[in-house]
Amino acid sequence: MADPAIRKRKTGKSSPSQKNEHLFTDSKRGKDGTTIKTVLAAVLVSAGVLLYMNYDTARSFVRTRLGKQSPGWDFEATRGGAVDFSADLPKRDAVVAAFKHAWLAYERDAMGDDEYHPIRKAGSNLTQAGGIGYTVVDSIDSMLLMGLEEEHARARKWVAEKMTFERDGNFNTFEVLLFTTIRVLGGLLSAYHLSGDHMYAERAQDLADRILPVFNTPTGLPLSMVNLKKREGIPDKDNHGLVSTAEVSTLQLEFKYLAMLADDDEYWRKAEKVMQVIKDARIATGLASIFLNPDDGKFAISPIRLGSRGDSYYEYLLKQYLQTNLTEPVYRDMYDDAMDAIHTHLMKTSEAEGLTYTAEILPERDQQGKIIWRVIPKQDHLVCFFGGSLMLGAVSTGTVGGTVSVPPRAEELTAQGKRDWLSGTELVRTCMATHNTATGLSPEIVHFRMAGDGIESKHDWYIKGARPGYAPYDARYILRPETVESLFIAFRLTGDPQYRAWGWDIFQAIEKHCRVESGGYASVLNVDELPVKYEDKMETFLMSETLKYLYLLFSDESVLPLNKYVFNTEAHPFPVFYPSLRTGFS
Numbered sequence: 001m002a003d004p005a006i007r008k009r010k011t012g013k014s015s016p017s018q019k020n021e022h023l024f025t026d027s028k029r030g031k032d033g034t035t036i037k038t039v040l041a042a043v044l045v046s047a048g049v050l051l052y053m054n055y056d057t058a059r060s061f062v063r064t065r066l067g068k069q070s071p072g073w074d075f076e077a078t079r080g081g082a083v084d085f086s087a088d089l090p091k092r093d094a095v096v097a098a099f100k101h102a103w104l105a106y107e108r109d110a111m112g113d114d115e116y117h118p119i120r121k122a123g124s125n126l127t128q129a130g131g132i133g134y135t136v137v138d139s140i141d142s143m144l145l146m147g148l149e150e151e152h153a154r155a156r157k158w159v160a161e162k163m164t165f166e167r168d169g170n171f172n173t174f175e176v177l178l179f180t181t182i183r184v185l186g187g188l189l190s191a192y193h194l195s196g197d198h199m200y201a202e203r204a205q206d207l208a209d210r211i212l213p214v215f216n217t218p219t220g221l222p223l224s225m226v227n228l229k230k231r232e233g234i235p236d237k238d239n240h241g242l243v244s245t246a247e248v249s250t251l252q253l254e255f256k257y258l259a260m261l262a263d264d265d266e267y268w269r270k271a272e273k274v275m276q277v278i279k280d281a282r283i284a285t286g287l288a289s290i291f292l293n294p295d296d297g298k299f300a301i302s303p304i305r306l307g308s309r310g311d312s313y314y315e316y317l318l319k320q321y322l323q324t325n326l327t328e329p330v331y332r333d334m335y336d337d338a339m340d341a342i343h344t345h346l347m348k349t350s351e352a353e354g355l356t357y358t359a360e361i362l363p364e365r366d367q368q369g370k371i372i373w374r375v376i377p378k379q380d381h382l383v384c385f386f387g388g389s390l391m392l393g394a395v396s397t398g399t400v401g402g403t404v405s406v407p408p409r410a411e412e413l414t415a416q417g418k419r420d421w422l423s424g425t426e427l428v429r430t431c432m433a434t435h436n437t438a439t440g441l442s443p444e445i446v447h448f449r450m451a452g453d454g455i456e457s458k459h460d461w462y463i464k465g466a467r468p469g470y471a472p473y474d475a476r477y478i479l480r481p482e483t484v485e486s487l488f489i490a491f492r493l494t495g496d497p498q499y500r501a502w503g504w505d506i507f508q509a510i511e512k513h514c515r516v517e518s519g520g521y522a523s524v525l526n527v528d529e530l531p532v533k534y535e536d537k538m539e540t541f542l543m544s545e546t547l548k549y550l551y552l553l554f555s556d557e558s559v560l561p562l563n564k565y566v567f568n569t570e571a572h573p574f575p576v577f578y579p580s581l582r583t584g585f586s
């Protein structure tokens, strides 16, 4: 399986499994008071959740295990003739034209810079030390998919000749490890897969080797920042040295695919070890707080949500199970556990319009200093990935026999499968409802009406913090992909043309309100105001995710089929493979 072009790493590969063993016993030992303290904290967290939410403790431990033995999943075998998946070429071409409008402006004004500002027609870098290819690498697999050969040739040349990770920068931007992994490492790996060009794989391995030292912590949880030149992990002082749950659990698809290509277990074990620590840190409800302590491997008392710093933890639980072709049941167990907990504690329905959404819960101290948990009816736009993810989970982990029709029939799904399918489709509907604004674009954060909240709103939801005549920063649309990502998955799993129609509505709203005539696309400051005011930034995920998912939505279903590919959280596709290693924990 290993790609001969990828070299074995020279660095002393001294028995990684022994090292892991050592780390594991260390972190379990509890040599000093800190461990005890945090155990107490974790107990408090769980007690708090249960007390506050007034749920039966026993119930939250019970997990239904229906359909546990399903042998793998497939839909092609049972696909009926009624569903029309043929490409919608005019709409697909319009998406390709939009991609070129974005790329050509970036290339003209900022080629090689990490970020792009289309109004002032200039780029910027994450650090003074110079760019590391964020935007270029993030865009390459979209070019390959869309057949943009000339653009790809120029981007490839830049990667081969100009890109370097010898950057002695203090990469202290928010979640830089996460973004470097999902954008640059993920982008290089999928570019390699789609093109077969070994240069991409070599650059990916160079980057991964520079990232590896971040895992050298007492528990193996990686630090949030990295100096790529010095090959050093740096703790995040802004968050008391804590690491975010989504960040540490959103590198496994990338490192495991690289491990497979390079036939090098070390990448695999480092990434897998994180999952073991998280599994051991489980709190009683099965929910995951957004921060972990890299010194003791425990959850820190912190908010619980499917939005920022939580989101891709849940996404990667499912996708790790899918990536290795359903051969690692531990991820299936963790995913089932998490979905049960989410449905018990976070899944809510709005009062009047019956919109399904996921709430957040925040820890607060009462007057005695005890932790209590407050439910906030707040949903980030980021959460809109979750509708499609639940539907994908339902047809892959929630089937009775392993195969499902398109769309799945009720008798093909287990009780959990039906539950997840239903809440997934409802969440997609809710995310579409939040596009019901002056621009047809959806804001960064919405709140939902609660009984007796005294809010005046046309709908069951409103932009967080909005008042008549005042638009908060959360009223922005920053070219985010999460809703169209779910629409793409929902279309592939149902063939329902409604999902294409919704995707086309969003695409047209982007064209109308975000497109900058001189080139590129900008963010919009208030989705509920016309004419729009721009924020001068074209996020790199426009080209890697938003336009890619729209392109796939209008392509026929042979392009990157969902039972043969997993998409990393930046929309870079990796092939499903059969692992040559056994999972190192259970």
Ligand SMILES: *[C@@H]1O[C@H](CO)[C@@H](O)[C@H](O)[C@H]1NC(C)=O
Pocket (backbone or CB within 6 Å): 112, 113, 114, 123, 124, 125, 129, 130, 131
């Ligand atoms: C970003 O970094 C690249 C590479 O070092 C450099 O050529 C470019 O000028 C930088 N851009 C800005 C806006 O500083």
Ligand SMILES: *[C@@H]1O[C@H](CO)[C@@H](O)[C@H](O)[C@H]1NC(C)=O
Pocket (backbone or CB within 6 Å): 071, 072, 073, 325, 576, 577, 578
């Ligand atoms: C995944 O498993 C199925 C059967 O369970 C098999 O048909 C398929 O070839 C496997 N795919 C890979 C990539 O190993």
